Structure formats: structure tokens, C-alpha cells
Amino acid sequence: MNTRPSLEDVSALLLIATYRSFRRAADELGLSPSTLSHRMRALEKTMGVRLLHRTTRSVSPTQAGQRLIDRMQPVLEEFDMALESVNDERGRPSGALRINASEIAARVLLTSVVPDFLTRYPEMTLDIVTEGRLIDIVEAGFDAGIRLAEAVPQDMIAVPFGGETRFIAVASPHYIDRHDAPETPDALHHHACIRQRMPSGKRYRWEFERYGQQTTVDVPGVLTLDHQGLMAEAAASDLGIAYLFEHVVRGRLARGELVTVLDDWCPLIPGLCLYYSGRRHVPSGLQAFIDMLKEQ
Missing domain, CATH: 1.10.10.10 (Winged helix-like DNA-binding domain superfamily/Winged helix DNA-binding domain)
Incomplete structure (x- = not known):
């Protein structure tokens, strides 16, 4: 036996x-x-x-x-790599691809590479897990992670995609009509601001820069949220000024529900990166996903 x-x-x-x-x-x-x-x-x-x-x-x-x-x-990782090497010989990726991403990054993927990837590689399954905190993707069993470039661990291989981005301060037109737009970051102390609670429990301090001058503001406000989509909704409901990833509010800006303030204090920053461990074999499915990111 x-x-x-x-x-x-x-x-x-x-x-x-x-x-x-x-x-x-x-x-x-x-x-x-x-x-x-x-x-x-x-x-x-x-x-x-x-x-x-x-x-x-x-x-x-x-x-x-x-x-x-x-x-x-290590034995299990070698076993997976051995199976993957055989899969590479088939010439067509198959199997599961697990990616850890912020919710914002996942939304970007769903409107860009994911539909084409699943159409082109029908034998692949894609598992995207969203969470606010940054985790060890190798220890947690993910093939790759996606975060803003500044948050990618230094020991990882990073693949930028989507170009530069920025965080912007926004408010509803009605709020601005009643309170006037702030002209400097310090003026935010005289406004209602919608604050953000980070996964660590700390409140996010708003960061601005203009002509090389950097400033950080711990803004006042009676409303604190932990989800950027809810913050955008609160700002559109005239509850104050929010500081958000531009992709989150692009639709509301186009519809006129929100307007930007302090625009010249919100410079472009390096955008999103897919990252993965260089110490492991790159599965064919992950390589195909990377190639499609580069295409788009």
C-alpha cells in the first residue's frame, strides 16, 4: 500500500x-x-x-x-515549471493566469487588454484578485501583480503599460459655484474635503507639485471613505473636493458632473506596471498577456 x-x-x-x-x-x-x-x-x-x-x-x-x-x-514550484515547459511546446497558451491588482488597475485591464486576451487565447482562464494592500505575489501564489510604478517592489521585473497618469483634485460644479475654486493646495484648509482611508488605516495626505515645488496637505473634512469610486460619487453629490486617480473620474468629467481644481498642481506620474518575479520561469500565458499589454 x-x-x-x-x-x-x-x-x-x-x-x-x-x-x-x-x-x-x-x-x-x-x-x-x-x-x-x-x-x-x-x-x-x-x-x-x-x-x-x-x-x-x-x-x-x-x-x-x-x-x-x-x-x-521549491519542489512544487519546480513541478509547475516542468508542466509549463511542456505547455510551451504546444505553441498555444493554456491554463490559469492569476493576477493581483488594485481595483483601479483591474478596471483599466477590463476595458483594455482582458477582452482581447480571452478572445485570442480561449484555452486560458484569468483570475484577477483585487485588494488595496500590497502583498507578496510570489508567497500568495500569483503569477503577476499590477500597481502604480512607484509601488512595484524593487526586486520585481516591471512592464509599464497605459502611459503616464496622474491624481487630480475634483469637485462638482455646484460646489465650486458656492465656494470658489482653491488657487493653492494650502487653500484646501478652507474647504470641505473628502478624505481617503488607506488599507493600513492611515488617512492619505494629498501630494501636489508645481514647477518642482512639492507640498503635502493633510486636508480637513468630515467625510472619510476607503473607496475611490465612492469618493467620486460623494464629490459629484456636492459633498466636497476629492483627490482621485484620473481614470476613476474620466467619465464624470466628460459628463460635466465633476470639474478639476488645482489642475496645474497635479503633474503626470509614471503609470501602471505589471510586475513579476525574475527568479521564476515565465509561464506562456503570462508571456502572452505581457505581449498584449505591450501591443496596446
Whole structure:
């Protein structure tokens, strides 16, 4: 009787340890949490050692479980690379491509490269996960991430796309009619501002620059939100001035729901980048996605 654990079960253990959650790992694997838990108990019985600490609220690897994960993670990566190298020989990408992105970046992708990519490569599946915080894409099992160039980790290979962008201050025409437009960033202290809460819990300080002069303003305001789409909606509802990624408000600006203020204090900055680890084999699906980004 063969009692050697399967790579599939070890991969599932790694996923549980990464997410610290049976439910999230089960969703990723297309299983029920109870089925996955049963498989892990069977794995522990086969190994003859406890691999996971379980409580009603969390799950984490035991010392033995972490030791197994540390030793097996490179093996699993090599296994995936071996399968991918065979896939490369087929001449047509297939399989899954997992990308971690901010919500704004995901919206840009959905209106640009994604439709053409899925049409051109019908054997590919694309899994885009959006979250505000910056994560370790390798540790979390993603093929690539997408963020503004300034947020890309230095040890990653970055592929710029979409050109330069900027953050802009906007308000509704009705608000400006009642309060007049601020002429300098310091004048924001006399306005109602819609502040932004970052994933870390800190409030974002608005950053401006003109003719090489930089200034940062901790703006006042009675409304704080953690979603740029909601901030744009609040500004269009005459609740104050918001400072947002230009792509988020492009439609509202075109329809006249919002107008820009302090325009000459909002310079262009390097835009979005897709980034990935240079220490790993680039899957054919990811390479095809990169090529399409460069095309567009």
C-alpha cells in the first residue's frame, strides 16, 4: 500500500498556510471547507504528525507543518515549471493566469487588454484578485501583480503599460459655484474635503507639485471613505473636493458632473506596471498577456 502523500495534498496544505483560512483555500480549490479539512486530517494521519493548528477562528501550520512547507515549496514550484515547459511546446497558451491588482488597475485591464486576451487565447482562464494592500505575489501564489510604478517592489521585473497618469483634485460644479475654486493646495484648509482611508488605516495626505515645488496637505473634512469610486460619487453629490486617480473620474468629467481644481498642481506620474518575479520561469500565458499589454 502506498502511503506517500500526494503533491495535490501538499499543495493544498501550502494554500491553507498562505491564506490562513480553510474557506479561502477551499474556494481556490473548488472544494467545500469540510472536504478540505478531511483531506488535511487524512494527510496528517498518513504523515503521522500534526501539520496544522486549528481554532474556531484561525488556522496556521505547526512547526512540523511549516518545515514541510518550506522544503516542499521549491519542489512544487519546480513541478509547475516542468508542466509549463511542456505547455510551451504546444505553441498555444493554456491554463490559469492569476493576477493581483488594485481595483483601479483591474478596471483599466477590463476595458483594455482582458477582452482581447480571452478572445485570442480561449484555452486560458484569468483570475484577477483585487485588494488595496500590497502583498507578496510570489508567497500568495500569483503569477503577476499590477500597481502604480512607484509601488512595484524593487526586486520585481516591471512592464509599464497605459502611459503616464496622474491624481487630480475634483469637485462638482455646484460646489465650486458656492465656494470658489482653491488657487493653492494650502487653500484646501478652507474647504470641505473628502478624505481617503488607506488599507493600513492611515488617512492619505494629498501630494501636489508645481514647477518642482512639492507640498503635502493633510486636508480637513468630515467625510472619510476607503473607496475611490465612492469618493467620486460623494464629490459629484456636492459633498466636497476629492483627490482621485484620473481614470476613476474620466467619465464624470466628460459628463460635466465633476470639474478639476488645482489642475496645474497635479503633474503626470509614471503609470501602471505589471510586475513579476525574475527568479521564476515565465509561464506562456503570462508571456502572452505581457505581449498584449505591450501591443496596446
